[in-house]
Amino acid sequence: MNGLRGAELLGGKLPIKKLSNKLIENFPALKYKYFRYFLAGQCVSLMGTWIQRTAQQWVFYSITKSAFLLGILGVFQFTPMLLFSLFAGVFVDRFPKKKLLLITQFLQMLQAFVFAILILSGHIKYWHVLILAGIYGIVQTFDMPTRQSFFIELVGKEDLISAIGMNSTIVNIARILGPAISGIILLKLGPVFCFAINGFSFIAVMIGLMSIKSYQVNIRKQNCNIIKDIIDGLKYIKSQKVILTSVILMLIVGTFAFNNEVIIPVYVKEVLHKSAGVYSTLLTASGIGALIGSVKFASNKKRRSNVIFTSALILSMCLIIQGFIHTYYISILILTAxxxxxIIFMASVNSTIQINSSDEYRGRAVSVYSLVLVGTTPIGNLFAGTVGQYLGANMSFLSCGIITLVLMSIMFFYLKRV
Structure with a gap:
C-alpha cells in the first residue's frame, strides 16, 4: 500500500522506471540489451586495466629510475600497433567479432597473471616488463579495432555515436577510479595485487560476451590475399576526404599530445618531489575531465563541424601551459581540462570515421584509426621520454604541446584554402 502511494506521489511512475526512461532518452544505445551486457563487462575489465597500467608505469620507473627507458617501455607496448594494425583490420572484417574478442580477453588475462607471478617471485627485471608490454601490445592491436567495430553490430548506425560516447564514459570512469585504487593498493598492499586484480577482471567481460546470443554480424567474403585487402582499405580511406582528414588529425595529436603516461611519473618525482599517491591523483584528475567530456559527447545530439580542430587546439594549449607549472594543485586543474x-577529440574522430565508413571497410578504417591513435605512440613516447631525460618533464610537456599546436594550425589553414 505504501509502495503504491509512493508511486502515486511520483505521478504514477516508479522512480526506477523514470530514471531508466531518462537514461535511454539521453543515451539511446542503452536500449539494446546485448550492448548493456557488453558494457557491463567492460566496466569491470577496464577498471582492472587502468589499475595495471598505473602500476606498470610506476613499477618500471621504480626499477630503472630512467625517463628514457620509460619511453622505451612505450615503444615496446605500442610498436605492435604500428606494425600489425593494417593486418588486424583485415581479420576484423573477415571473422566474427565476438569470437575475436573472447580470444583477446583471455590472452590479456594470462598476461596480467604472468606479471603478478613475476612480481610475487621477487625476481622481476625491467626486461620482463618490456616483453610483457610487447605481448599486451600485440593483443591490443587486434582487440581495439574489433571492439570499436563491434558497437555498430550491437546498436546499428543510428545509435553508434551514443554507443561510442557510452564506451568512452566507462573508459574514463575507469581512468578516474583505476589510478586512485591503484595508488592505494601500491601503498598498502604492493603492486602484485594490481596485476592480479586485472587478471580476474577479464572474467567479467568474457561472461558479458558469452551472454550475447544474437546480433547483426558484418563479415565480408574472405580473400586469400591479405595484402590486397590492406591496399584496398587504404585506397578506400584515401578516396573518402572526411575519413582521410580525420585520420591525419588523429596522427598528429596521437603522436605528440598523448604522452602523459610517460611524462607524469617523471614530473611527479623530479618536479613535484612526490610519491605514488600524487601520481595516481594527477592521472585521476585527467580521468575526471575525460569522464565529463565523454558524458557530454554521448548526450549531445548536435555535432559541430569544427569540434575536432577546436578540441585539439585547446588540448595543445593545456600541454603548453603545464610546461610552465611547478605546482601540484594547478597541475590538477590543467590536467582535468x-x-x-x-576525449572530445578522440570520440569525435572515432565517430566521424565509423559513420562515414561502409560496412565492408569499417574494420580496416577503424584499424587505421587505431594505428594513428596508438601505433604512433612509440614515436611520441620516445620523443617525450628523451626530452624528459635530458631537459626535464616541464620541457617535455611544453615541446609536445608546441609541436601539436603548430601542426594542427598548418592543417587548419591548409584545409581552409582547399
Missing part, C-alpha cells in the same frame, strides 16, 4: 578536450 586536458582530459576533457582529449
Amino acid at each position: 586536458y582530459g576533457f578536450f582529449n
